Amino acid sequence: MTEAVATKTAPAQHGLTAHSDGDWENRVPVQTRSERPTSTDVADFARVTGREAVWKYTPVADLDALLNGELDGSRLPVAVSEAAGVSSSWIPRDDARIGRAGIPEERGAAAAWSAFGEAHLISVASAEKVTAVVTRDALDAMPRAAHTIIEAAPQSEGLVILENTGPAQLSENVEIVVGDGAKLTVVSVQQWDDAAIHLASHYATVGRDATLTHIVVSLGGGIVRLNPSIHLDHEGATGTALGAYFADAGQHLEHQVYLDHDAPHTTSRVTYKGALQGEGAHTVWIGDVLIRNNATGTDSYEQNRNLVLSEGTRADSIPNLEIETGDIEGAGHASATGRFDDEHIFYLQSRGISEEEARRLVVRGFLIEVISQIGDEATEERLQAAVEAELAATSGAQATRGA
Template identity: 70%
Template sequence: MTTLQTEQHGAESAENAQHGLKAHSDGDWANRVPVQTRSDRPKSANIADFPEVTGREVNWKYTPVATIKSLISGDLTDGTSALEISEAPGVEVSSVPMDSELVGRGGLPEDQAAANAWGQIATAQRIFLTSEERQTIVVKRTSLSETPTAAHTIIEAAPQSDTVVILENTGSANLTETVEIVVGAGANLKVVSIQEWDENAIHVASHNAVVARDGNLQHIVVSLGGKVVRVNPSIHLDGPGANGEAYGAYFADAGQHLEHQVYIDHNAPNTRSRVAYKGALQGEGAHAVWIGDVLIRRVAAGTDSYEENRNLTLTEGTRADSIPNLEIETGDIAGAGHASTTGRFDEEHIFYLQSRGISEDEARKLVVRGFLFEVIQRIGNEQIEERLQTAIEAELSQSVLA
């Protein structure tokens, strides 16, 4: 760990220490107090600073820990270089050592899988964006195998830049990674992470973002393929006027586990956030997990925040866990709220479509398409949106929705 990272970890530990907590002579009581809130979780690039994962922890209790055990604590190969990055004006790509001051600005790991990856690779891939005219770059990852692998990517948007970065994940994988996102003052950055892995792939990712004054980050996750996919965005609004938006769409099939834990940290006045994740589930054992945490700190006067998660269960045998949380430390806010729903089709919608001559089966499929496309259309790339729509059509063609 670099000096900068050690200092950050020490400062955060001191700031988040529970008031009145100290060790007693009757044992290590202080270290056994459970974490009460999202902001209290330990942060470190050293896996030794985390206790062993049992599956009972609040951030692991819904995850199939046994399936991803090798990524949490096992040996990993370095897969950072397995990226294909398209060229565009104002895009600089370089490899930086993990002890560089450029590493860690998006935030330190908050769980063992991220810390394990951080400690077993030598370099990070840095994508530096400087164009003030909107550019779109595509980052593809297709060459991974089932060998447990680690990776670290830094996406940095210079002040006043305007870029769309699309991360495409396909093929086989057994991957744990950190994606750092650094948004400069007044910059506009859209990061789209698409998971279309093979059916046996495992992908555990921490996306750690920091947004400066008047910066704007739009983060979009689309998870369709993979056996276990866990993508956790953590967005810290650290400058006045910063805006963070997190959107997600997912479609879980039989035996598939798709998980997203979203954290929005309002750490400056007049910041704004919006979180909206939508998922569909079908087939025996299909499991979706969404946990949304929003922290509005004492310094974040004027905050405007809202988060929601909607799940559409298409068949019997599915499970959707949806947990929205708000932590508010000041009453001087513009607004804050959350919503969560999980259920079957709205029969009034189905009846309306049938009254227009559409069969019941096709009506149900139309509802699902529209439900997920509300998120997918935010990508803003017609070719990719059409491809994802085709993938959803393929999912629906295999289902029995009646």
Template identity: 80%
Template sequence: MTTAEATQETAQHGLKAHSDGDWENRIPVQTRSERPKSTDVEAFEKVTGREAVWKFAPVAKLDALLNGELDGSRVKVAVPSIPGITEEWISRDDERIGRAGTPEERGAAAAWSAFQEAHLVTVSGDEHVTATITRDSLDAAPRAAHTIIEAKANSRGLVIVENTGAAQLSENVEIVVGDGANLTLVSVQQWGSEAIHLASHYATVGRDASFTHIVVSLGGSIVRLNPSIHLDHEGANGEAFGAYFADAGQHLEHQVYMDHDAPHTRSRVTYKGALQGEGAHTVWIGDVLIRRNATGTDSYEQNRNLVLSEGTRADSIPNLEIETGDIEGAGHASATGRFDEEHLFYLMSRGISEEEARKLVVRGFLLEVVGKIGHEATETRLQEAIEAELAESSI
């Protein structure tokens, strides 16, 4: 066998170019767990937009983050100084990096290859703590970032990441939830109108621990935030909620992965979105994998989209893969449509105008997710942001 033949035979599927006639190796990866993984951007081909993980994204507008040189220096963040919360910057070779997950696509790998230091935020102590991390001083230069949020064993905390202003940011966020811990992470995207944000979140959830991941995407030109939650210890619980409101020309994308890899784990996924304006585009892809050893699993995922005007597009793809028959239950659902006429009739029959009735339906639709944050000031501010979106609509 020649050197070239040996290289082709041993190359990991999906990471090297193939000839047009190499049909066997051109078969796409069907199982989420079998996707190629690497922290090295050069391990992935350049993105064309034909790949399964990129086919809905406006890849031409992401070239600087996918193929360009990224500034990997520290990103400006503000973290409050409160008991139970500590922060530090650690070098990229620190052993605490890489515990929660590994990139499965070029965008995340590019950010991982470029960052110089990681920002580590630690939640500790038995008392519940709340911390808001603010990022509002970035600029439009292409940047890479790496963040680690760790909840120590038996700790309890709520961490809110606020993103506003200008940005062209690609990042990886690792979440490590210790045994018996209870952590909620909220990521709020209220970027400026020209901002571009690519983010991959990876979580590993400890034994009898609970993790809630909440995404609220309202601002930005392109937001692509993909959480992967790995329930790889017995009794782990994972919940993922999302609310998004896309306006004209805005692209909001979320690809959610729930990986059940231990007995008696539980997950719930609920994402809800509204779309209005010409060219508004949302993408939701939900993958649930119940592995062979994940007996007693209880899982359900759903996505609901409310279309408010013509010229919008909502892609919604739920996927469920089960490798064992010994489970408590598993299911998925997806729906995209206009207003429920019965709801409108009910409100209008009580003296509410049709326009206000439509806005009430949208408020209730999205605020179901916002209300799960558990922080009054943040919930109020997001309610006001949704009200502002509705004030500009003509529904």
């Protein structure tokens, strides 16, 4: 005869009941950037609602084709300028060189990763500084996926400029691998047509005593969302992330920057500067810096500055700093959004400069501080002219309203 054994069940806590949306007890909100789940398979990410922390500032309703649709993953039409020590090739998606710098943290990047057929590989192997310009100006409005790898060999030095113009509906991943002792600058320029949509995730791994300077200039496009993640995962690595952006009426420009210090004696500097004008102009900057427990001797600082030129604009600026060790050289962050500095305007007017021209000079200097660090004179001059054109449009609109 088997004896029945009574079991005692603890009373349920009042109000603690599972919801109908799944595994409630095991669902814990992601608190920090380093805890985000990662995958190269879009099926591992739920459909985007716009309520997620990573998407809540983004106009997701306009991104359905890139987030949920079928993407064309064939080769993009690109042109690469010739430079000694720089090579360009296409490699299959199962190549071992793919996935070294990072993998997606959200659905948009995973959708692009799942869809691309071949990756565009740009290799820099010159001990003397070389410049390569990668031009993409022949796309169309078809939803596309792309994957690019920029690789700098140990002890090499190079500047790679990604030029984006024309129409586009593009979602892409860009991997940047900087070898030991190398010095690499990667510049991504967005001057798309007004209706273009561009989602991009950049991942970088920086070798021992190597330096990466990553520069973003976003001027054109209806929606641009470019998120660089720089992993300083070797001792002595340095990462500098710079950005300049100018949002017009109805334009959404978003940048989410991540610096991950995962080795001793690493250094990072982040400076993003933006200007906004026109009804509905919206910019988003989110800066995450993680200093891990093993990253002793870290020196880090991030800042974002926004200059508002007219009513009806919105600038979201969110700096985050996570420190897991107290043995660091220093860490800090700053964020500011405001209008013109009256003292600067007064100073210029006192020297015979009109108020309109004084305002243009202030904005020009504000953004060109970043643009002037690209290191290619032709690109710098062209982007300075583009900023001038934006400012001229501002002056013309103000004159029309005042007439």
